[in-house]
Amino acid sequence: MKQEYIISAYSENHIGLLNRITIIFTRRKVNIESLTVSESxxxxxxxxxxxxxxxxxxxSNIVKQIDKQVEVLKAFYxxxxxxxxxxxxxxxxxTAPIMESDQIEKLIRSHNARILEITPEYxxxxxxxxxxxxxxxxxxxxxxxVLQFIRSGRIAITRSPIEKLSEFLKERDALLAKxxxxxxxSKV
Amino acid sequence: xTAKEKETTKSKQQNDEITGSEAVIRSxxxxxxxxxxxxxGGAIMPVYDALYDYRxxxxxxxTRHEQGAVHAAQGYARVTGKVGVxxxxxxxxxxxxxxxxxxxxxxxxxxxxxxxxxxAHLLGTDAFQESDVIGISMPxxxxxxxxxxxxxxxxxxxxxxxxxxxxxxxxxxLDITKNAQFGKLKYxxxxxxxxxxxxxxxxxxxxxxxxxxxxxxxxxxxxxIFGQGIMLGEAERELKSFIDxxxxxxxxxxxxxxxxxxxxxxxxxMLGMHGNYGPNIKTNECDxxxxxxxxxxxxxxxxxxxxxxxxxxxxxxxxxAEINKNVKVDVALLGDAKKILxxxxxxxxxxxxxxWVKEFKQADAIENKKVIHSDLYPEKPGLTMGxxxxxxxxxxxxxxxIVSDVGQHQMSAARYSKFKHSxxxxxxxxxxxxxxxxxxxxxxxxxEPNREVVVFAGDGGFQMTIQxxxxxxxxxxxxxxxxxxxxFLGMVRQWQExxxxxxxxxxxxxxxxxxxxxxxxxxxxILISDRDKLDDAIKTMFDTKGPYLLEVNIEKEDNVFPxxxxxxxxxxxxxxxxxxxx
Numbered sequence: 001m002k003q004e005y006i007i008s009a010y011s012e013n014h015i016g017l018l019n020r021i022t023i024i025f026t027r028r029k030v031n032i033e034s035l036t037v038s039e040s041x042x043x044x045x046x047x048x049x050x051x052x053x054x055x056x057x058x059x060s061n062i063v064k065q066i067d068k069q070v071e072v073l074k075a076f077y078x079x080x081x082x083x084x085x086x087x088x089x090x091x092x093x094x095t096a097p098i099m100e101s102d103q104i105e106k107l108i109r110s111h112n113a114r115i116l117e118i119t120p121e122y123x124x125x126x127x128x129x130x131x132x133x134x135x136x137x138x139x140x141x142x143x144x145x146v147l148q149f150i151r152s153g154r155i156a157i158t159r160s161p162i163e164k165l166s167e168f169l170k171e172r173d174a175l176l177a178k179x180x181x182x183x184x185x186s187k188v
Numbered sequence: 189x190t191a192k193e194k195e196t197t198k199s200k201q202q203n204d205e206i207t208g209s210e211a212v213i214r215s216x217x218x219x220x221x222x223x224x225x226x227x228x229g230g231a232i233m234p235v236y237d238a239l240y241d242y243r244x245x246x247x248x249x250x251t252r253h254e255q256g257a258v259h260a261a262q263g264y265a266r267v268t269g270k271v272g273v274x275x276x277x278x279x280x281x282x283x284x285x286x287x288x289x290x291x292x293x294x295x296x297x298x299x300x301x302x303x304x305x306x307x308a309h310l311l312g313t314d315a316f317q318e319s320d321v322i323g324i325s326m327p328x329x330x331x332x333x334x335x336x337x338x339x340x341x342x343x344x345x346x347x348x349x350x351x352x353x354x355x356x357x358x359x360x361x362l363d364i365t366k367n368a369q370f371g372k373l374k375y376x377x378x379x380x381x382x383x384x385x386x387x388x389x390x391x392x393x394x395x396x397x398x399x400x401x402x403x404x405x406x407x408x409x410x411x412x413i414f415g416q417g418i419m420l421g422e423a424e425r426e427l428k429s430f431i432d433x434x435x436x437x438x439x440x441x442x443x444x445x446x447x448x449x450x451x452x453x454x455x456x457x458m459l460g461m462h463g464n465y466g467p468n469i470k471t472n473e474c475d476x477x478x479x480x481x482x483x484x485x486x487x488x489x490x491x492x493x494x495x496x497x498x499x500x501x502x503x504x505x506x507x508x509a510e511i512n513k514n515v516k517v518d519v520a521l522l523g524d525a526k527k528i529l530x531x532x533x534x535x536x537x538x539x540x541x542x543x544w545v546k547e548f549k550q551a552d553a554i555e556n557k558k559v560i561h562s563d564l565y566p567e568k569p570g571l572t573m574g575x576x577x578x579x580x581x582x583x584x585x586x587x588x589x590i591v592s593d594v595g596q597h598q599m600s601a602a603r604y605s606k607f608k609h610s611x612x613x614x615x616x617x618x619x620x621x622x623x624x625x626x627x628x629x630x631x632x633x634x635x636e637p638n639r640e641v642v643v644f645a646g647d648g649g650f651q652m653t654i655q656x657x658x659x660x661x662x663x664x665x666x667x668x669x670x671x672x673x674x675x676f677l678g679m680v681r682q683w684q685e686x687x688x689x690x691x692x693x694x695x696x697x698x699x700x701x702x703x704x705x706x707x708x709x710x711x712x713x714i715l716i717s718d719r720d721k722l723d724d725a726i727k728t729m730f731d732t733k734g735p736y737l738l739e740v741n742i743e744k745e746d747n748v749f750p751x752x753x754x755x756x757x758x759x760x761x762x763x764x765x766x767x768x769x770x
Contacts, residue, residue, distance in 0.1 A: 068508070
């Protein structure tokens with residue numbers, strides 16, 4: 001059964017790695033619903049957050065393929081329930097209807113949105129939330145004519161108390177030291 | 189090295205700054221490369237210029253096409269276990285490598301491919317012979333990297349060799365811009381031993397090992413199937429010890445062939461579409477399937493819906509991404525096959541499984557009667573591929589390196605060659621690359637100069653890389669070429685006969701006089717069509733010093749059997765065409 005999964009991957013910050021990761025999806029004809037890449041808490045390590053709508057088996061195989069890329073430190077996947085996640089949306093609406101009535105103001109209040117900029121012609125509103133929430137506000141604002149709308153990719157964080165990346169790196173060093181000291185016969 | 193070359197090297201070392209190009213060559217030598225394959229061109233010229241000074245330390249083989257270079261590097265890597273190296277220029281030189289790189293990726297062959305690239309300031313400008321080689325090669329390489337400054341060369345090459353050879357091996361591509369080749373650096377080489385983000389193999393999980401051992405001890409009808417992982421992991425001896433102790437019959441995938449002596453009593457033959465009868469039907473009768481260093485390719489499994497459903501499955505595999513990819517397994521033992529088999533052999537109980545092994549022999553008897561006997565000792569006048577392959581194999585006392593191209597003859601070569609030594613069967617498995625055979629044989633001969641190297645090819649595949657006869661002639665390589673000519677693209681014709689109502693759409697192929705073509709290169713050869721000429725021709729081929737081309741006209745419309753039709757179950761393996769079976 002297909003459902004939404006959040007794939008996260010930590011990687012070295014390396015040119016071309018984004019391409020290496022996305023072609024894993026392309027080759028299997030799996031659509032990426034959203035994708036966010038940015039630097040993690042540790043300098044030089046990037047974090048990918050990718051949302052897909054797929055079966056568990058397929059997601060599991062894709063994550064293994066991501067993990068297999070030389071520059072990927074670790075990849076894993078979660079269901080929406082296992083993570084706290086957020087998206088951000090920006091809406092540009094004409095300023096006139098805001099001046100004429102309090103309807104837009106009420107929408108902003110009730111949806112916990114906020115205004116970023118007001119000019120005589122337009123006003124930019126920002127809202128964070130899940131897709132359904134940002135979409136709902138879009139539908140409501142659109143009665144007044146939304147001039148521009150943009151939504152970000154998803155960012156997500158696990159429900160465990162701390163980001164275990166630094167611990168993970170220590171474990172990885174230990175693992176590599178173990179493999180190295182055991183010494184595999186050099187084939188080169 | 190000549191005295192003059194030594195002097196040049198010395199003075200360059202004292203000068204302490206060398207060009208990026210020289211760093212490329214010295215890094216290759218530092219990694220133990222002895223033979224490299226390539227083709228020069230504009231964007232790689234500085235590297236070729238540096239190579240000129242080192243031509244005695246590093247043997248370069250000029251192929252006639254970049255595809256030939258990469259396949260030769262593959263053949264070299266497969267027989268030696270070392271990393272194969274090939275070099276090409278930018279643009280078309282690099283794109284011509286891609287078929288071989290894709291082949292190496294799917295067949296886990298360690299390669300370092302070096303391509304020249306336009307100067308960094310020209311990247312993305314559609315400069316002459318510029319193509320996005322990093323982008324193009326990304327899906328078919330284990331790792332690739334573009335070098336744009338000379339200082340990065342030694343480290344990138346060290347990483348390339350480490351990544352190509354470690355863990356599950358694979359091809360790596362380095363794209364070096366011309367300015368990086370011309371630029372200077374202070375050369376210092378250090379081999380790469382680890383990369384933080386890359387785990388080549390995981391340590392063995394002891395609990396899972398015990399679990400697997402219990403399953404093995406309790407099994408009544410255990411069956412071991414192995415792939416190239418045995419050779420890649422240098423686990424041939426461990427495999428033999430394991431089956432000797434447990435009495436478990438073992439079958440191989442096409443790429444696993446030669447890892448276990450053909451005459452070993454527990455070697456029960458080949459798996460898959462044109463494999464042996466026993467290994468296929470017994471896959472669906474065993475109670476435990478132990479898969480080692482293989483990836484459950486669809487040509488091995490047939491339909492997964494009915495594949496070994498009755499059996500518990502243990503998968504010994506170095507690549508975590510292969511676990512549960514195609515076949516769901518009960519116990520996955522992640523890690524190096526050599527270590528795992530050694531540990532398992534210690535803790536499993538000795539066994540014989542006499543009755544169970546006998547069942548394989550019974551299946552053999554059926555296949556022998558219905559297929560093998562008429563392949564090897566045909567009563568019809570036309571020669572069969574099987575008899576030629578077997579006679580060649582026997583003539584070399586099963587000691588030769590057998591290289592094959594792709595198609596019907598490839599299946600015959602695998603079914604009827606016999607092997608005493610590992611890494612002696614070289615073929616394109618996963619990608620099924622026609623044209624692979626001849627250049628791969630060049631690499632194999634350079635890797636194993638003291639052994640006979642025989643390449644079997646069809647009339648179709650041979651013409652795909654026929655220009656490499658030039659390389660063989662120039663390098664005076666004693667490659668023995670056997671063309672099994674049925675005047676058809678035989679495997680496709682077989683499918684057309686069986687599954688497309690004999691509509692032979694573009695499978696009849698006109699070939700040149702191969703013996704004359706060889707002669708034009710100064711390579712001796714002979715064409716035979718009669719059985720009574722076969723033994724003499726084979727003798728002449730091996731008695732002749734240097735390369736030799738033996739063309740054998742084969743029965744035109746022979747088919748390869750047994751056959752598991754595509755999409756069928758391994759237990760539905762056919763011993764003869766479906767009509768004849770009725």
